[in-house]
Amino acid sequence: MARNDLAELAAFVTIAEERSFTRAAVKLGVSQSSLSHSMRGLEGRLGVQLLARTTRSVSATAAGTALLQELGPALERIGEAVAETMKQRKRLAGRIRLIIPRTATEMVLLPKLARFARNYPEIVLEVTSSNDPVDLIAGEYDAGIQLGEFIQRDMIAVPVTGEMRLAVVGSPAYFESNPIPRQPQNLKDHACIGFRFSNELYRWEFEKGRRTLTVSPQGPVSFDDPDLVIRAVLDGVGIGTAMEETLKKMIAQKRLVQVLRDWCPPFPGYFLYYPSRRNQPAALAALIQTLRLSE
Structure with missing residues (x-):
């Protein structure tokens, strides 16, 4: 089916129902000459005459009547489908x-x-x-x-x-045998559990005043799931990072020790986005x- 065939078939139905190019043109909001041109093009592509025309009337030919019997239900179903689609804009479903x-x-x-x-x-x-x-x-x-x-x-x-903050944490058991890092440079002496983001190891970014530092975590394991990072931290594997908001309870319960907080400024948080x-x-x-x- 050509791109304009559906519109022309719908126009054919209107002409046949109105039995007039003039009335059909008014109903469709197009010029009579444009409508007549479209019908000649449709008949030319189909290779059959669909409408019998005289100066006084228009009627469907035998081929046109047969086509109308098939088009009526089909166009009705299309109209219902379009109407249902348009409802989605207003329907809470x-x-x-x-x-x-x-x-x-x-x-x-x-x-x-x-x-x-x-x-x-x-x-x-x-x-x-x-x-x-x-x-x-x-x-x-x-x-x-x-x-x-x-x-x-x-x-x-x-x-x-709202704004969020990255938290750098370790378990109390880990810090019993390892010194607490006071600045990001100290992390080179620690087992840092990595988090993979878009198949790349996420680099820990720190900022204090005008100073900025980036650390590539070096340690025994990395995950693509932040929950698994914290599970490993709780088990004493090493130091890891996650959103502070998700760790507040464990920090308050002293299951985790937060370090380098003064090097972790807040940043814009999550957004819902759409096209x-x-x-x-x-x-x-x-x-x-x-x-x-x-x-």
């Missing part, structure tokens, strides 16, 4: 595909998930956990959550957390409103 780091899932989504599910029972969230930045369009995701520095500039980004504000589905708008950081 449907599926939303999200890609989120596990840490953000625990910090941002899970605390509000029960309320969201109660308020919008017809919306289904399909959540994929990934620490790596992704192309939402290529991955066929509706939205994602990621640290602001890793979000592409052409995305719409909505804050879902465009235009024609935004109501379901996605509801999720954004639920997760958006309160002023």
Whole structure:
């Protein structure tokens, strides 16, 4: 089927129903000459005459009548499908595909998930956990959550957390046999548990006043899951890093010892991001409103 065939077939149905090019042109909002040209083109491509024309009337030929019998139900189904699709803009229902780091899932989504599910029972969230930045369009995701520095500039980004801070931690047992590092340079003498981000080892960035330092962690193991990094830290394998917010309870319970805090300034936290504000589905708008950081 050629690109314009569907529009021309729909126009043919209108002409046959109105039995007039003039009335059909008014109904379709096009010129009579344009409509007549389209029908000649359609008949030429099909190789049959669909409409019998006189100066006083228009009627479907036998071939046209046979085509109308098939087109009517087909165009009705297409119209219903289009109408159903248009409802998605206003209907608080449907599926939303999200890609989120596990840490953000625990910090941002899970605390509000029960309320969201109660308020919008017809919306289904399909959540994929990934620490790596992704192309939402290529991955066929509706939205994602990621640290602001890793979000592409052409995305719409909505804050879902306040400022965050990286925490450098070790277990009490580890520090019983190893000195507490007082500055980032001391980390070269420690077993540092690495975190792999986008298949690359994440480099620990430190800042104090005007001084900045970057350390590549050297140690016995690295993970692509921040929870496993902390599990290894708790077992005394070495020093690791994670978001301070996720470790506050363990630090307060003295299961972890935080070090170098004065070298770890706060930075912008997580943002929910998506491609465009235009024609935004109501379901996605509801999720954004639920997760958006309160002023």
